[in-house]
Structures are given as C-alpha cells and as structure tokens.
Amino acid sequence: MYKLLCLLSVTVVLVFIVACAAPVTPEPTKAPTATTVAVAPPATTAPGPTVAPKPTEVPKPTETKAPPKGGTVRRYLTGNAISMNPMMTSDTTSTGLQDWIWAHLVKRDPVTLDIVGVLYEDKPTFSADGKTMTWKLRPGLKWSDGQPLTSADVEFTWKTMMDPKTKLRQRATFEGAFTDVKALDPLTVQYTLKDVGFCPAADQSDLIGVLPKHIYEKLDINVNPENTKPTVVNGPWLFKSWAADDQFTAGPPNKNYVLGEPNIETVSYRNVKDAVVALQLFKTQEIDIVSPAALDWEEVKKLPFASTYEYYTPGASWTYIGFNTRNPWLADKKVRQAISTAIDVDGMIKNIRLGLAKRQYSLISPTNWAYTDDVPKFPYDPTKAKQLLKDLGFTPGPDGILQKDGKPWPKMRIFYSAGTSEREKIATIAQENLKAVGIPLEVVAEESAAYSERRGVTRDMELFIHGWSPGVEPYGTGEVFQSFSTRNHSGIKNLEFDKLWDQASYTPGCKQADRKVFYVKAAQILADEQPYIWIFATPELVAVNKRLTVNPMTPLGVLYDPSKWYINP
C-alpha cells in the first residue's frame, strides 16, 4: 500500500511536469505557423487621420468548386442569454445567439461599410420632404415553414414593439428615430422619421429584425413558448436547442435563407465562466474560435492549429476615465487638461494591454470614417502637469497635497465596475500618477447595477472608469456629451459641440464627407474640453482553428458572415 502511494505520488508529479511544460509542436513537414493578420495601420504621430483599413475586395474564388457542406462549428459564451426572441432582449449575449436564427432587415457592407439590405433590397429611398424613408423587401422571401415573409410582418413587428404592454427594453432607441412603420404593399415598408433629414435613420431601420406575424399574433409576446424555442425563423440556421446557461445549438441550415443556404450543418455554443476557461477549451480543440485576453495573445499565436487575427473595426471599443464636471474642483477645463497631462496612458497601454491597444484622443475611434487625429492632445508629462496646476493657483501643502486659497484638494474617488481587472489596473495607475502631482485619489470598485445608478442617477462621484462600444455610426456616441442629454454622465455643457453634433446628424444629402466636417470640429471642441480622458481603443483578437475557413479580412473583420464559412476537407 505504501509503495502504491509512493508510485502514485511520483506519477502525479510527473503529470504536473509534463503539463506545465511548453507544448510540443507536432513534427511536420508542412508546419504552418500561426497566421497573424493585422489590418489597421499602426498608430503614428504623423499628422492626419488614421484611416480604417483600405476596403479590400472580397476575393473571388480561383476555382468554381463549391465549398464543402456539413460539419459543426463550436463556440463559447461568457454570459447567459435571456431569450431567443430579439424583441425581449438588448444584451450582446442574446443577440449573438439570435443572429444565427434570425435574419436582419439591413446590415453593413463588410467592405464599404454602407448600410445595405439583407431582407430589404439594396438601398432605401427618401421622400422629397425628407419625412419618410421607404424600403422594398426582396421578392420571394419565405419563413422557414414556407410561409411568405411580407411587409405585414415588419408592420406587425413595429406595432408590437411600440405597444406599451410589450416589455421591450429598447423602445427608447426606436421611438427616438421613427414615429411609424407601415406596409404600403406586400413588398414595401414606409418609415416615418421623427426628425426630418436624420442621417442615421437607415442605420436604425433594422428595428429588432422582423418576427413572423402568423406565429406571434396569437401569442402574448412577453410570455410564450416561442421565446425560448422558436419554431419559425428566417435566419441562416433553424433553431435546434437551448439550455440556458449551458448550451445552444442551431441547425440544420435554413433552405429559405435570403442569402443562400449556409455550408455549415450545425453551430453549437457552450457557456463558460470567462475567457481563461474558453482559452483552455480552445487548446483542447473543444471549441473552434476564441477571443483571448491580451495577456494570452502571444501564447495563442504559437498554437500550431490556430490562425490568428488582430484588427480594429471602425466601431472599436474604447476605455476612458470620466470627470464629473459638476464638481467645483473639476469644473475648469484647464484643471481637467492638467490632470490628463498627469496620467500615463502610454504606460497603461504597455503594461495593461501589453501594447495591444491604440491611444485614443477623442470620442471617435481611430479606425472610424469620422476620425481625425487633429485634436488637442495631452501627452503624459508630470512636470508640465504640476506647472499647469501651479499656473492655476494650486500649490503643494506641507503634506504634498495641492491646495488653493488655503483649501486643500479634497480626497476624490475614482469608481469602476467590480470584477473588471483591466479597469482596476487603470484606476490604480491613475491613483499613483495623481498622487505624484499632489492630488489624492481613492479607488472604489462597485457592483455593476449600483455603479450604473451612480453614473446615471445619483452622480455622486468625482472620476469614473468605463468603456464604450460606438458602432460604425458615430451619432449615438456624441449624444452622451450633449448638454440636454439625460445620459450626460460627465455633466459637460458646450453649446457649440451640441450644435455641431446635430449638424453632423442632419447634414443635407447625408454624404459622409460632408458629415465628417462637422464631426471633426465637434471632436476638436470636445477634446479641448476633456470631459473624459480617452485612454485606448482595443483591437479584436480572434483565433480560429485551421479546420474552419471563415470570411476574408475586411474592415469588419473575419467573422461577419457565418453562412459563408465551411469546414476544410
């Protein structure tokens, strides 16, 4: 028995040693190295905007052979979906699953980024007075049960969304864009715009997609079996099964899908705790696609069976430190500029993101069409920060804390949502940086819902860390800085910015180049105001098992159209 135990202990130790050793790359005569495709040009100090990656033509296949059919794609989720009915959800986890079974009315062209129709044809037409926008559905559309998909379904979807009894989370978004959506004939849908000449109207005409009227008109939209097990859909795949917080499966392909029957037979998702566990699943090849954390990216690039992609989308997410400008110590923009100068953002990019981020200086992402690099910048310079504060009348007291007119700088708090380790590190670095210039800062982690209430309602805060996912259309981003907006967490008030942002949204003709003129000026004004210290924009880090062919690289990345993926023979 004793000898057995000794043998067992030695075996366990050996297992540990083997497991902790670097993975052995298989012998190969054809050892393909992991492919990293970085699309966006690196951020430089050269003047002029950083442009989004040049639109690339979707490469035409060199052979006429159709891609192979069949197989399963396996993916993961870190959150729990709420419902399979797109009207009942607004979270990205739920919409991420719904996209496999529900088609959109419109989408962004992956190359040009224009809004183009999916169920709708081509582009919309606007009435001469700018009050209505009309789309035409493609002829011959069908639901998965063979019933025709017509404008009556779109009108039914709108009416149900606007019914006060529907517990719709995103009603506000659509109420702000349209006052009515109606079917003029079986293929024609007319949207009445709330504001004439509103340029992002086409972007929002997708609504929540479209629901089958012949199924849902007999049901209570809030509570019905179709919300968890939809029997009739119009997306690339049919719904198969969903066990909440466990697994989701879609398949087989929908023969009536508008863009053609997909190649992959089924798609399965597993719920996991976080990206760390997901990475382990990818290493054991139990899943085919993973988006690892920045810390794990170098390890993932070395995996022999992985193709890796690093790219910035036009709507790249960015992280920021916000100021509550209602606080008298932060009300002066020169004080905020001085504080910005004291924060080592490049150090944050290097140490927190390991270089995997782009410095951001304004509210528009560096790869967005409306971006300009020509905005006031406040690079890290603690000596200059101290001088700027001194020029404003702040001098260090005997304890090193700045004071003005005999009043010491009060201890300020920087809040962030608990459980976000990256933001915790940002807060800690900011605390050290500000301590060095004589500003005391306390770091406070707060539970998510309480943190949302603090930022949105009580505003009992001095500084706060958060992120923003802007999307390709900049309109929604600027709204949170407009003086009248109830979502203006920082409390910034600049009437010139308000006017310019509205002009960008209502530019006659709605041409991007014309709208960009206003966006550039607005970004310059806001960067000067510094209601936020914009920190960095983060790239998409995607690793794909080589057994799977995904989409060619475009400004939207490589995962924009799963119906075209296939399993390599």
Add this chain to the structure above:
Amino acid sequence: MTRYLARRLLQTIPILLIITVIQFMLIRASPGGPLKAYLENPMTTVEHIKQMERQLGLDQPLPIQYLTWMLGNDWTLVDEDGDGVAETKGTTRGMLRGDFGYSYFTHLPALETILGRLPATVELSLAATLISYLIGIPLGVYAGLHRGGRIDNAVRFFTSTLNSVPHWWLGLIFIILIANLTLATGVQILPIGGRQTLGLEGFNPLDRLWHLILPAFLMGTGGWITFMRFMRSETLEVLGQDYVRTARAKGLSARVVTFRHILRNALLPVVTISGGLFVSLINGAAIYELVFSWPGMGRLVLEATLKKDFPISIGALAIFATIGVLGRLLADIAYGWVDPRIRYD
C-alpha cells in the same frame, strides 16, 4: 417519533417565513435594481425606467412587494402598461400557492426556471457526497486502525495540505493542467467543463459520468477530508472500548470486529454531519458550477442576485432554505434510526 416529526415540521413553517423575510429585505436593501443597467442605453430616460418599474411593481413599498410575492396579485389590479393607473387584473398567485412570479429578464416563470436547474445541482452534490463517503470513511477507518503508520501519517499530511488551499481554485488549476496536457500529448484525460459534450444530443450516461468526475471530486474534497478525520478519531475512541476488547477475546475475526462493532459505532457522528454536508454542498455548489460551467441552481442564483432578478433569487433562496431545514430534520431522524439509544418524543 410521530409527534416529534409533526412538531419539527410545524416548526419549519415560521423558520422558513422568517428566512424569506430576511432574504427579501436584504436583497432589496442592496443598491441598484434590475432596471438600472438600462441606464447604459443613452436613449433610455429615467421616465422609461420608472415606467418599467411600475409595470413590474417595483415602485410599491417593500412590505407590499413582499406580500404580493407571498400572496400573489390575481385578487387585485396592477399597472400592466406602466402608465401609473392600475387597471388590469394581476396574474400571479403568490409563493404560498406555488407561484414564484416571473423573471424580470426572461419573463419565464421563476419556479419553472429554478426547478429546471435543480437537477444539475442535486446531481453534482449527490456525486460529491458519494465521493465523500467512498473515500473518507474507508480511509478514516484504515488510518485509525493503523495509527502512527506510514499510511496514517501520509494521509494526514496530504489532507492538511489539501485543506490549506481553496478547492475551487484547484479546479481552475486542474482545468489549465488538463488543457496543457492535451496540447502536449494529444490525449484528453478529462473534459474541462460542461455537463455533457458540446453538441451531443440526448442523454449519454457515460458522457455524463465523464463530465462529472472532476467537479464532483473537487467539490467532495472537503467532505471526504472531514469524514476521514471524524472516522479516524471515532475509530481510535471505539478501539479502546471494552466491547471491542470482549469481541476480540471471544475470537471473532478482525473483519467482523471492524465492520460489526467498530464501524457501526464510529459511524454515528458521520450520520450527524451527513445531513449538514449535503446541504452545505448544495449551498456551496455555485462556485464549482461557475468554475466547471455546470448549469446548476447555484450559478442561477448568483447571476440572478447580481442582476437583481428578484423573483429568481428570492425563490431560489427560499428553496435552498427549505432544503437546508428539511436536510437537518432528516439527519436527526437518521441519527435516531442508527443509534437505538436515542429516542424522540
């Protein structure tokens, strides 16, 4: 015994009522609410939030909300469209009539959601309890019978070391080790999460068992260490008793002495803590379910509590409390059954 049982069952009613009041008030006392997350949408106004609060009855005073949860609202009018006027008949029957309300997020019946996840938690907890018995009891008896020996010393050292680290943390380490081992050798010895293989249709007992091994073993680690220690010390105590000496003197085999005399008496404290062990495993399942992506009730409660989905979190906590109270009652009854000297009136 019947009177004792009836008395204990009657006592559970006020205990559960008090527990539900405390849980309800604690959850509602925490800042934020189920709808505050919608403030992230720049188009959502405070008025929209207030409308949703009226629709869900969250604008009512706390005691009214508690009574509604207990008694239902099908006997009164509610503000279904959130316009500030209660003009529609309510639809919930209340917890006392088996209706725990509807999730604020999924709009599915809370009880149905909770009970749908209960089997996964019970499965994991039962497996962990079984492992606790199968490893802890024999190991404890053996260590007690061979006190001071190499095995006894090795087991005591190993269990002390194991108890010094959080067992759920070991789970994360095992996940990373298995992944790297698979990468290095191409052989996956155990899955690293989930209740069954991704995409597998139907129920496959072998696949389910394979997925159960690691989470159940780690979850049961605390249990078998506790059982091992109890059994060891009880065995040592029983070994010194006169009846054991008499049994040996009568010429009974070592096997008979061990199983009929030593084990049966040494098991008494184990029975006492068994009821508590299963209950504590159920209650502590959340962290293991999180680490191993096990779709159980623990994860559901954790997420519902963080999102402030009150019907789910309060309903699940009420079920946990019921399981806890009944579990301890069963342990008391089992104790009386195992030990004939104990009688309940």
